[in-house]
Amino acid sequence: MLRPDLLLQPTPKGLYCPPGDFYLDPVRGAVERAVISHGHSDHARGGHGAVLSHPHTLAIMAARYGENFAKSTQAVEYGEVIDINGVSVWLTPAGHILGSAQITVEYKGLRMTFTGDYKRRFDPTCARFEPVDGTHIFISEATFGLPVFRHPPTEHEMAKLLRNIADFPDRTHCVGAYSLGKAQRMIRHLRLAGHDAPIYIHGALEKLCAVYEDAGVPMGDLRPATMDDTSKAAREAFRGQVVIAPPGSFEGTWAQRFPDPLIGFASGWMSVRQRAKASGVELPLIISDHADWDELTDTVREVNPDELWVTYGREDALVRWAMLEGRRARPLRLVGYEEEAG
Ligand SMILES: [Zn+2]
Known part of the structure; x- marks a missing residue:
């Protein structure tokens, strides 16, 4: 199978997909083509060339940055599979805010899912998180990735x-x-x-x-x-x-x-x-739109990927936990995601 970092690689601008030639949630400067997980300003910036996202995220971006926030936009519903230069891309609910999505990319049999921000508990304003079956590489946030973070009901x-x-x-x-x-x-x-x-x-x-x-x-x-x-x-x-x-x-x-x-x-x-x-x-x-420690670890067990990548937040603790569970895991240390919302 394809080496995962040939399909998605951390760069200073964000996660980049070389075969598809697009970025996931690029945060540093404008790019030609972006796939955006949700409307928080630390994930969704204005000024890109082409933006692919859930229609609600596009509506949020238009409300914040004006109708011309990108040269072109493509609205994609949850579960709709799009081909970008031979890479299959689709969105699955992340349960974080209205329109929020996990982004899955698949190429030559390798399936990688980037969560963006997510949570597992009930939120009456958005679709509930759904684990993506068959994910080889699960790329999780870790904003509250320490065992001390356990949010009450x-x-x-x-x-x-x-x-x-x-x-x-x-x-x-x-x-x-x-x-x-x-x-x-x-x-x-x-x-x-x-x-x-x-x-x-x-x-x-x-x-x-x-x-x-x-x-x-x-x-x-x-x-x-x-x-x-x-x-x-x-x-x-x-x-x-x-x-x-x-x-x-x-x-x-x-x-x-x-x-x-x-x-x-x-x-x-x-x-x-x-x-x-x-x-x-x-x-x-204590009401959070991010997964707490138990939600993070339960989700990794449920998705059960071949390898866990941790994007930002308290990467080290979650990576260490995964390794103690006998899982392959690595921190990506993506920068620029300072969380607009906790
Ligand atoms: Zn967010």
Whole structure:
């Protein structure tokens, strides 16, 4: 069989496929042809020649970078097999955010699957991760690739948030959530838990929430969390309400406009107590769009590849674990994927 690094090789621009002459998630500069796993800005950059991706990812890129974010685009549904210069390419759900996909490339009998970012637990805003059968080389992320990272059940964290809303009706519940993926997921989880009241969103979320709505993910009654009218009455209207905004917006004075704000933050990083403390978060919610340690190791066992490649994150621990299991494994040390979202 073909040597794997002849089909996909790590380069400073990202993973490159020589026979197909395309890159997977190129992060350094523009390339002629890119296959993109999902819309987070550390994977999906604008300015490439041809971009192949899931239609929802293309919609996300258009919302963020404008309609002309690439010279040409090709929308590919999950499971649809495309031929690029003799290399078969297809997408399989990654369960990370709307449109997120694992990218499988196959050539001369060698099948390699690149996960992009992924998680295994339920997310009401996107298709669930599916393991790709017959994968010879499994190329996994490892953002939370340390045994200390074990995320609690989502229901547990959502119950904490709902209890806070019920217990403190006089405060404004400000939830920090990454603007693509986490914010829409938090809104959807709240809706599923019966929170039908208006949810106020930061301007940075508006376009992306509209993309989710268009993709058939209902967001319910969303209203802008802006305050042209700074009167006391306008401010008071936010009391007891839920406001969702990118985490950075709560670092400055933005949140102080709301009456008695109670600041939460939904992120896998909230499992690191010092991080939660340092960020001044009153209500840390450990809700992640990445696989935790158990999800990573369970997935490697399930896919059971001939060899595991680890792209970024805590590569060494996952590689060491795999070797102790008697698996072939190597770290790729891809750079530039600083995770837009945890
Ligand atoms: Zn991502």
